[in-house]
Amino acid sequence: MTERHGRGDRGRVPLSFRRDAVRWESQRSTWRQARPAAIAAGLKRAVSRPSGNWYVVGASADIRSDRPAGRTVAGTEVVLWRDAGGEVRAGSGVCPHLGAALKDGVVRCGTLICRWHGLALDGSPFAGWEPWPVHDDGVLVWVRLDRVGGEEPTARPVVPPRPPGGAAIAAVYTGVGGCEPEDVVANRLDPWHGAWLHPYSFVDLEVLSAPADD
Ligand code: FES
Incomplete structure (x- = not known):
């Protein structure tokens, strides 16, 4: 059975309901496969890869042209918005005048305007404010924070090719909290x-292979 979303074929969601799902308590236990050594080895491999100092700051769809978005990464305030051409702009979320939070400003015709005294930013360096490198991969928006990362910067984040839009769906959850990135x-x-x-997301999930511990 397929579910329709909206009207006509353009709104068709390529998903099916599972009628034969294994009951939660009847599925095969996985605790023997989920060995702490395997997970620790995977984490070690992951964190040894260069990041280029790029950080995900949100879903592409959440960065809008009518209002700014604010994020804090490792104590660094970031403000993001879309300019008149739809390109994402990013930089310090602290107004260079008297320190107002730029996320509380407004965007008019692609220009971010500070709510306190009207300092206007079109995404170019101005009055001490500097834009930061930003990349929109179509699903996620990334900002390069060289002082936070401290690694060799790269021109772009390392992102695998995305599947074509018509053959995939994307969902991004944004949560605000304090965490250890290694735990994530x-x-x-x-x-x-x-x-x-x-179980609401992964029914009958089976891990077919895993790298060796070393
Ligand atoms: S604090 Fe932003 S314009 Fe004054």
Whole structure:
């Protein structure tokens, strides 16, 4: 059975309901495969790869041309918006005049205007404010924070090719909190917990192969 979303074929969602899903308590346990040594080795490999100082700051769809978005990465405030051409602009979220939060400003015709005294930023260096490198991969928006990362900067984040838009769906969850990035990465490197902890997302998830511990 397929579900329709909206009207006509253009709104068709390429998903099907599962009628034969294994009951949660009847699925095969995965605790023997989810070995701490395998996850730790995966984490070690992951963090040894260069980041180029790029950080994800949100979903592409959440960066708008009618209002700014604000994010804080490792204590660095970032403001983002889309200019008149639809390109994402980013830089310090602190107004260079008296320090107002630029995320509380407004965007008019692609220009970000500080709410306190009207300092206007079109994305170019101005009054001490500098733009930061930003990349929109179509799903996620990345900002390069060289002082935070401290690694050799790269021109672009290392992102695998995205599937064509018509053949894929994307969902981005944005949560604000304090966390250890290594914990987040280690969580992703434990795919064996998916069907147990997130059965609403991963039904019958089976890990077919995993790298050796070394
Ligand atoms: S604090 Fe932004 S214009 Fe004064």
